[in-house]
Amino acid sequence: MTMFFQQLVNGITQGGLYALLAIAYSLVYGVMGLVNFSTGSIYMLGAMSSWLVCKYIIESFWLSVLISFGVGFVVAFVLEKIAFSAIRGATRIASLICTIGFSQFINEAVALIFGKATQGMSTFFDQELFAFLGVHISVMQAVLVVTVIIILVALQFFVYRTRIGLAIRTVSMDEKTAGLMGINVNRTISIAFSLSGACAAIAGLMGAVYYRSFSAYMGWMPGIKSFSAAVFGGLSSMPGAILGGYLMGIIENFGVQVFSTGYRDVISFIVMIVFLLVRPQGILGSKKKVKL
């Protein structure tokens, strides 16, 4: 029983990271019907910027959050201008290939500058534990879970209660009609894309803090797995993406318990493939909005 709850706690912590990344995919997919393959690289950049902040400026968690947010936002903004705006009208495949190239470029550039080896990250929180019936929760885990939830709630507020959020939702429902309503479609897409980058970067920061390390290729697997998570929960729906992220985290952790860590990546891929085939709109998504 202890084991069960411990795996649940592990799964929820990890699922939070997936949820943030899945949201990043979902935002972009919503407004453009496209997938930004370099989301994982932006995750890594978020981790990198917070690592730099802690190493060279000041060891502050909240400052790191701020900087990561900014870096993710700006990088995604630039990427959108390069890979999507500049070649708008090109095929969807071209855009996807372009983001693959971009992702490769970012990863390798960071690897060249900071080395490919794993770097240590400072410890923000003591390892004080809440031990409850044998289930251990570290302060860091708690902070992580809470921060992720705050961000998710803030994001929901932004999307459902603000003017830009309204524009994003409208564009994701019908781009053309949104323009007729007086919504600046290109700017909205740009904002959603940048926001998605910011989410990914913050997820990266969380990852760096949680695993206390940063490396140039750290974004690779989370990037792909959280796409699986987004498909799982529903790529076209933000609550779906969040649910998918958390479920994927939990499933993976129990999967390890049942099978083995060696098959961990297989679990998420198989979940993705099965859902793509059986229910491509995901758990919460609506069928209409998945462009198949």
Next chain:
Amino acid sequence: MSKEIVKLDDVCVCYGAIRALQGVSLSVEEGAIVALIGSNGAGKTTLLNALSGLVPVQSGHIFLRGEEITNEKPHIIAQRRIAHVPEGRKIFSELTVEENLRIGAYTQYKNKAKIEQLLHMNFELFPILAERRKQMGGSLSGGEQQMLAIARGLMSEPDIILLDEPSLGIAPIMVEHIFEFIRQINASGKTIILVEQNANLALETASYVYVLETGRIVNENTSDVLIHDDTIQKVYLGL
């Protein structure tokens, strides 16, 4: 003679190799109902789309109150008090009626009081929408959806309303209602440009009518004159 509000000068639009509009010129006077009639693929919808910035114009000019708006982005044109009620209504089917209307007022987002006032006005104009304000847009009937689309257009307080095939796929009894509303809206001082396949209806409603054929204007006149035109009667009215 009242003021000219919209003017098209020799406008050409191409989709790839297909030329959808080939040098169309027309002008619309403030407060008028102008109808565009013509068969399928004559370029009526393209003309509206060019006007509201949805399709790029290859050559020619479009003026709004004397200012050029050729190839402006749709949202810029929308902010200049033109509401386009697109073909097929294009309402947001997963949002409630009220949310649909609020999106229509996007350009006035900051002015909460104004939005409430506009909402109130539209619910008064279309009581059926007031009844259904919490229902999903997708659950409405075709005619109700058309009313919602028009009401959504009105939410931005436009001077000009572009209506694309408001009678398409709607029960005949509802069509009567909708055209009644269109006349009402026009009476409140708004200019209306109407695309309509049902020429009879168009000639009844509009004050001035343009006839399009394969991307060209082949005939134009006041509706009183056109309704007696032989070709029109033969080709469009089926008399």
Next chain:
Amino acid sequence: MERKRYSKYNRLLVALAALIIVLILPYVFSGYILQIAVYAYIYILLASSLNLLIGYAGIFSMGHVGFYCVGAYTSALLATKLDMPFVICFFAAGLLAALAGAFVGFVALRLNDIFFAFATMGLSEVIRIVIQNSDFTNGTLGVTGIPLPEWFGRSMNREEFYYLVVVIVVIVVVLISKLAKSHTGRTLAMIRDDQNAAASLGVNIFKYKMMVMVLSCFIAGLAGSLYATFIQYINASNFGITVSINIIAMVAIGGMGTVSGPVIGAILLQLLPEYIRFLSNFRQIIYGAAIVISIMFAPKGLVGIRWRRIKLIDQLCCLFETKLNNEES
């Protein structure tokens, strides 16, 4: 008329020159260059087969390495465990990869382009991880001691194997170019450009996509077999997603939907880092940047660039042409 004759003559000259270069390569240069050349040829196969999917049929597969891996392992295991002759290993590799492709196509081709890309990527990783964790494939230790093919009662040397690879690559590329010009090729292009239009003309889209998928995977499997036989030691870690991305880079940079594009892309991306070894740290960055740049500025790849528009190149060409013309007359 004059122009046409000239171009025909030119084409012959080109083919001859290419053949000579390729044939004398092992004698002029060292075993090292030979090694690199064989890798380049194997990548030509991979890039050409991926190009069949991306360039001709508009199917974006990000898991091409999976089929390459299946081919390599089939060939290696048949050769080492059952002592099968190379011919059998070679074709079995192709067939098994094609079978895998048929399976993947059957389940995933219904998806749209982006989902298909991710599904194939996921499947290729699943293949790799299963191989890595299975005892039958020797797990993470890889397969060692894969023999070179035998002929005339002795095993081939590397030069002979080189020629074998050349023959196979030439056959495959020629067949692909024939396919592209055939009715099937045109149908595929139509599907790529407008799926709905093709469907309205009564084209069985699924059948065509399936066909090209199977063919492409067959070729990837053959490439895998050649790789395993040539390098004599394979390990599942050689078949990661990076390989898929490299192949995509080759196709994108060379030129999608052309016969020569992937060939050029493969040779260029294989050779370039060899002779600018001091840049090898930048190798992967250059791949990334090259993909972005070619998609942005040369969507048809190197093949699609109008080189004559660049003044210096044009002048060089003119110089060369006048010289050729003089010789001819």
Next chain:
Amino acid sequence: MKKVFMFLMVVVLLFSIAACGEKTSSGSKDKIRIALTAPLTGNQAKYGESFKNTVSLACKQWNDKGGVLGRELELVINDSAGDSAQAASVAQKVVSDSSIFAQVGDFSAPCSMAAQPIYDAAKMIQIAPTCSAVTFARGSKWSFQIVGNQVLQGRFMAQWMFDEGVRKVAMLYLNNDWGVSVKDYVGDIFKELGGEVVLQEPYSDGETDFSAALTKARDANPDALFIASYYNDGAAICIQRANLGWEIPVYNPGTVYSPEFLEIGGSAVEGVLTNVGFFPDDPGPAAATFVEEYKNLYKSDPDYYGACAYDAFNVLVEAIKRAGELDNEKVREEIAATDYEGVTGNITFDENGDALKTYIKIIVKDGKFTAYR
């Protein structure tokens, strides 16, 4: 068509330049040329760099003493990028250069093994300093390795754990050629000794989250945790173990011995038990000079892998010296008969070409590696 033609010209140009680059690299015949292949770029570049440093140092030391057989030594350094396909092509390059006598490298087992058939066919001596795969040295008459194979090291670790009173062990291992064989040998020998392996859990390269695996391991209730991991995964495992509040002795077969392990792991790696064949803080007489010279030259501490490469080079040159001529058969015989006091301890080879090594037990204490007991 002109396009194709021009392209062909470019290809010819590329080939020729590549060939030229190669030709110019062949130097004068009066030097003894030895190749070093290491991953100078790629994921393992850090280790490659260390190889390059130590072997260059060894080469310099020999040349300062006047070389060997009256001839100067020259290093030919090649980059395999840690990729086995590239390692094979580099091997091909090395064997086709007739002026190169023998070769040291590569770093990883897949690279060394991919190159092996080529060296074997060319009858060139290949000393892979750090290839601990059991199948490597016995794969070819011409192959040797310095680090000691996993059977030996496995026995050492299993015995150590058993002596400490560990009866039930849980093992987490990196799922690659190295990790799997470490797991197999340590596990098998531990079982032979009478212990019980309660869990063997693989993880993929690049994995960052171990909390699930650790929870599973804790659930199996072992006396000790054995991690076949490199320093980065090792540190991550220790951190996440601490987060779970799980107090348990952690053993590792020498691979976490690196300053980065301490830096990343911080307080979480305190008490980790590992072994090493070479220990700069407590060097033997041979190692002391090496460490000092290395520090003078490169301003940093040498690592274990580099030290192995240093020994590999010295073993080779000593053998050439004893053979008295550059004959690969004779030099091979001399290497096989090596009894050399290297910086990583005394080196002799068994009949396969595996070095028989001794190991030093170390523990992380107060944020530093210190000798155990």
